[in-house]
Amino acid sequence: MTVLTDNLVVDGVRLAYRDQGQGMPVVFIHGTPSHAYEWRDVVPHIEADGFRTVTYDLLGYGRSERPVDRDTSVAAQTELLVHLLDALDIDRADIVAHDIGGAIGLRFAVAHPERVRRLLIIDSVSYDSWPSPTWRRIIDEHLDDFTSMSQEAFDDLLTRQLTMTVADASLMTGDVLRAYLAPHRSALGRVSFFEHQVRHYDAKYTEEISDALGRLTVPVRILWGEKDQWQPLHYGRRLRDTIPDADLVTVPDAGHFLMEDTPERVVEEIRNFLALP
Template sequence: MNWREWQNRQRLTELGDRFVSYVDEGDGPPVVLLHGIPTWSYLWHGLLPELAGRRRALAPDLLGFGFSDRRDGFDRSIARQAEAIDAWMDALGLDSAAIVAHDIGGGVALRLATLFPHRVERLCLMNSVCYDSWPIEAMLQFGHPGAYRKASASTTHALLRQMLKGGLASSPEPELLDGLIAPYRTEVGKLSLIRDAAALNTNLTTELTPLLPGIDAATLILWGEDDTFQLPKYAERLADDVPGARLVPISDARHFVMWDQPEIVAEQVAAFLDA
């Protein structure tokens, strides 16, 4: 499925003066898929159809990402994103859901599991931000308030493409890389992503550290062993701090573990959700 086909499947829900775009397919108990930076819900276009055959699978674009609200001048931090997902679930009538999350989406999921625990039935984290593991240097530079003046949208798009390629152990199809950053190839999209990067704040995960032992949702941690963005040592620490968490290291996989090892990830997630 190319990114335009994915976008055509998106629905829209208003949250006050903002809106969230999302894909919603399948029937049964809900599972919510949360992406990271610099991607959008298209990250999950390989996994979502697998899950939609057994559950109601939903993949939102976080605020300021993809084709959700990208207007300037609002908080895009993971604290605000967690609040927005809580409100979005409420708008859709979802009392709780299994949460599957990657990168900063994992930071959002950890905030949900600790501060909005009634929303999280099960928790699956993939190469997620946590503790003081983030933001990486490239995102710090990208999030400088003046960054949008220094490079055109096309130059920024090329830099993002290289960054994504570096997060994959395999040699991805060019169409995949282009699709993952398609919303940011315009000046509006570029500025929105810069604002997203400027909102990255390690304090918003370090403050959760004493709360992690209180997570009571069943937790699966899938981690690409060759990730140079979010190091495997953080997965081990999460597995120690979250009660009953099961860690599954995945070999021959970097940051984008769902693309380096799609069959293993799909099998692990499906078995976890069915348990």
């Protein structure tokens, strides 16, 4: 799969995206530190099942624009999702979302329930779960001086973090690791990573919708890796207990990036969820 194929200007900014297939739209929203690459082993199977799949890089991520003066927080990304769906003439869609993408999906479902048919969230940030302790330490130590960080030091830092995302560390090596590092292999990439991603690791965006989760009416499935080192499983259980009729599926021997540890299981769960009456 060519992960992203086109560009689209929405609300004055450029997003890299891919829109393929026919049928009910399924929108995939990636997390951080990541980009649409994380869906490469998932999306083709859902598309082959007869769905229209939309995959894109969040603003400030991957191949999308990295604006100098533009909010790229979870709240702003949620509003941008509205503009993206409007531009693609999508009135209602299924949403599959990971990590901060899960927060975007939840915020979107709270604000625009009429536009969501189903929502599947994977190891999502929620409540006060983020930033994780290791990311909090990085914020405290590097957020004010990241411009002086060398490429080697940055690569070492991000590699250590990415290795924590999988239960099997051997999966985050070689070409896969290089693909996750690729958007940041420049001075602009390093600055963008801290300004567009890390600076917005803030639980206020999930805590402010916590009370509204109990009023959600869209079907929600929660998929979680039992060995997630960033988002402990008890947050998945809390979401299940809060969101009406939500179900929680836990995946053994899998970490935060389920799509790397067990892509086949992710495809299976998405298929099962989309097939429900």
